[in-house]
Amino acid sequence: MDSGVVATPTLVTRPLRLEPFRALMLAPNRIGAQASARSFARPYSDVAARFAAWRRSGQVSQDTAPALYLHEYTTSGITIRGLVGALDLTREARTRDEVAVFPHEGVHTAQAAELADRMAEMAMNPAPILLTHRASPDLRTRLRELRQRPSDHQFTDRSGQYHRIWAIRDADALAAIEAGLIETRALIADGHHRYAAYGRLRADHLELAPATDAGLAMLVDLEDTPLFLGAIHRVLHGVSLRDLEPLGDAVRPVAGPQEAVAALAPTTVVATDGHHWATISLPRTDDRLTVEVLHQDVLPVLPTAGHEPRYAHSVDEALSAVARRRGLAILMPVPDVVDVLHAAEHGRLLPEKATSFQPKPSVGVLIRSLRDEPTDRG
Known part of the structure; x- marks a missing residue:
């Protein structure tokens, strides 16, 4: 890629921190609908007003208390599970050994700025970026135990994706997850430009602080439910x-x-x-x-x-x-995920569109507000 038009996003330092947030959710009959996806994807100036109208009509709900979320979705016979939370962006890595989130593609700065402006206009992170990592055995076991209880949400959306969601609020469970992420080194599977846009939000939209100190992310264990890597x-x-x-x-x-x-x-x-x-x-x-x-x-x-x-x-x-x-x-x-990880960990940026990680979750399942979601970084 032309180094004159691309850049490396800010590298977040370890330990990787996913923080609880109060999730917004579209009604199942809106999730996966093309009209809903277009509303978030295009730079309409009236997205915020449209979303507010959906809330007034009961088409959007919001949790009353912050949580981390274990989100499982199934499409075309493939099941993916991941932790969804607010990724702490406030601590920047000084050396490569400290990096918690590795990009493997550069980003076009103009595109990242446009996405940041769009999220500021909407005052939300409309969808999580996808990160993949190898979870520790303890973290994998803890999440398996959490899945033994009934899910808080279970539905099939308009596109045919089947979803199960567990809200995690128990203090002991949150502490165990935090401990399980201390050594995590995650690869950005999807969302390089949105990841870079999170940084632009922090720098350019101070009116939304401190919510812009984090960005919505989903962390998928490649040993549990690996994303399919295609060419x-x-x-x-x-x-x-x-x-x-x-x-x-x-x-x-x-x-x-x-x-x-x-x-x-x-x-x-x-x-x-x-x-x-x-x-x-x-x-x-x-x-x-x-x-x-x-x-x-x-x-x-x-x-x-x-x-x-x-x-x-x-x-x-x-x-x-x-x-x-x-x-x-x-x-x-088809590239090998091990080779992609190796390149990323050694600081190499692959050519644009080098990988295709699938499937992605439908937009609207878990949304993070930048206005009415309190942030506590203790």
Whole structure:
């Protein structure tokens, strides 16, 4: 990525602290609805008024007392569980050994500023960023015990996601969770720009302090219910297979799509214009991931050097893109989460859209207010 337009978010220091908050929740018939998602995603100036109207009509509820929340959601046969709380942003790491939350992608500063302004306009964190970590055995056991009691909320939303939520207020349980997070080193799975926007909120919107000293986050144990890590493919318009000739023997034609897709491997990507197919061998050097080798060694020698690729989350989407407009689809292998963690812990930022962690929870299940949610950092 162009270092002139991206930056590294502030690195929060250990111990990672998730603090209780009074969750706002949309009514189940609004969660997962496209209209609700659009209301939060687009910079409408009337979002706050619309949300207030939903509250008056009983479409939004708020807990009476702060809590941490254990949120479990199931979609397409995949179940994810995570702790949801207000991530303390007030302590900045001075050395890499102190870092509690690792980004693995840079952020566009303008986009982060826009998101911060939008959250300030709404006066809320509308959805948690997703963090993934390896929980300690004690923390995993404690959360398993918490799940033995009936959930406080249980419903299926409009998109078909099934949710169970436990509010955690017991002082002993909260203390055990705090102790279990002391050594946590978490990876941002989804929400790099929102994480950076939390920092901009603190700096640019003092009228919302001290609520901006934290940001909504969901911490998922990758040993318990791991998020699915998928590939994000590249689409290069204005490029042909012939433009790959400078890569020499690294490029090998293959008979068709089945053979090409079967050849995808940690060091092999596939290039196609939709009619002809080839594999590209990209041996990994210096511990670089395949996506790093592609962006650093291959894309700069192509005719579109200097132009950002487009992105596709499925093979069909990539092929549709080159069917509509001449170009190449570069099909990527699935990255290994261990490699992503290794790169992040060593301070490397991967190219934009290097990973796709799924599934994400529907927007509106747990929302954090920036106005009427008291904060106590004791």
